[in-house]
Amino acid sequence: MAIVGAGPAGIYAADSLLKSDADVSIDLIERMPAPFGLIRYGVAPDHPRIKGIVTALHKVLDRPGVRLLGNIDYGTDLKLDDLREFYDAVIFSTGASADRPLDIPGIDLDGSYGAADFVSWYDGHPDVPRTWPLNATSVAVLGVGNVALDVARILAKTADELLTTEIPHNVHQGLKASPVTDVHVFGRRGPAQAKFTPMELRELDHSPNVEVIVQPEDIEFDEGSIAAIRGSKQVDMVVKTLQEWAIRDHGTRPKRLHLHFFHSPTEVLGEDGKVAGLRTERTELTGDGNVRGTGEFHDWDVRAVYRAVGYLSSHLPEIPFDHLSGTVPHQAGRVLDLDENQLPGVYVTGWIKRGPVGLIGHTKGDAAETVTSLLADADTLRAPTQGHPDAILSFLAERGVPFTTWDGWGRLDAHERALGEPHGRERIKVVDRHEMVRVSRLNG
The missing domain is CATH 3.50.50.60 (FAD/NAD(P)-binding domain)
Structure with a gap:
């Protein structure tokens, strides 16, 4: 299955799935070349204690059965029909920015x-x-x-x-x-x-x-x-x-x-x-x-x-959206269409589900509820037409999408730490997207 968004909400959903009895493999699809979403791009740099949450998230992404595919923009590089071709279900956890x-x-x-x-x-x-x-x-x-x-x-x-x-x-x-x-x-x-x-x-x-x-x-x-x-x-x-x-x-x-x-x-x-x-x-x-x-x-x-005065989620292509609340209509994480019917195999978690309120840890409850709904629907999910794990990689390569991986994040992480070391700093963050991708894909 796919989770679109590799911030805390998406990673907590992956963790909840991995801890279930389900036989599941997960691709975390992220718009940025690096994972961790809000932790990397929404928390002030002088908040090391909050950024310490990355340690727990890192352990989830390190587990077998989880794969990170970064630098992929949903709606441009991948559409909903594409996701359905490769996955039996998708959880959207794109946050609010x-x-x-x-x-x-x-x-x-x-x-x-x-x-x-x-x-x-x-x-x-x-x-x-x-x-x-x-x-x-x-x-x-x-x-x-x-x-x-x-x-x-x-x-x-x-x-x-x-x-x-x-x-x-x-x-x-x-x-x-x-x-x-x-x-x-x-x-x-x-x-x-x-x-x-x-x-x-x-x-x-x-x-x-x-x-x-x-x-x-x-x-x-x-x-x-x-x-x-x-x-x-x-x-x-x-x-x-x-x-x-x-x-x-x-x-x-x-x-x-x-x-x-x-x-x-x-x-x-x-x-x-x-x-x-x-x-x-x-x-x-x-x-x-x-x-x-x-x-x-x-x-x-x-x-x-x-x-x-508050953050607001953005409307995702092909996904119903309540512009007043800035959330995706859902029932216990199951995405609902305009007629309030369930959109088959499509789920939502995190701020785009409940709005940008509460602390980062509160998204764990969102994830648990959504995953419970998904697992209850497991027998009704439609099997993907291309279920082989490498199929999505071939598709992205054919489209010329320079996607990044978990190993690539390891290279970027080491690079940023090396930049900071001469100055006595834990890291200096790379800002340029092309440079992030270049370092992540180096020898990858």
């Missing part, structure tokens, strides 16, 4: 960016430009999730602080030239409704160059907030940290990262087609943890705006 839109005036001005695009740049994604326009001294980040904090932290830190990570050379040079001194993070609701985790929050204060500032007037709770604090240890830890920061004296670190609550963005202000500020409306709690506008507006002197 686009930015959810924010419909306020001025959001399309020059200097207004989506967080996902910025994350792709600083993570060295091969399909985005090598440069990023870092020319503002004061910037705004909209959203209070973990991605918003990642974006804010990368913007606020000095570039040299990141030299212990796998950050690519072009990203280091871009950040080194950045003039930013102040990063403002805005949340529409209060501290008890913030979506970031305690670890992500505390990491903001670890930099010797960044002063984290919380205004005392933003520490406010209603009955709904108090219930949330009492009902969740995680919320309680977040709130206590923010309270501590709100009452402490400000230091003299050269960069400042401001966390603002009860500010709802209403307009990105412009001048000559470029971002010239941000307007927010002050909000107030309504008793149940929600907020309403007060009619009091604030204009902030920022010259760049990053929206981190």
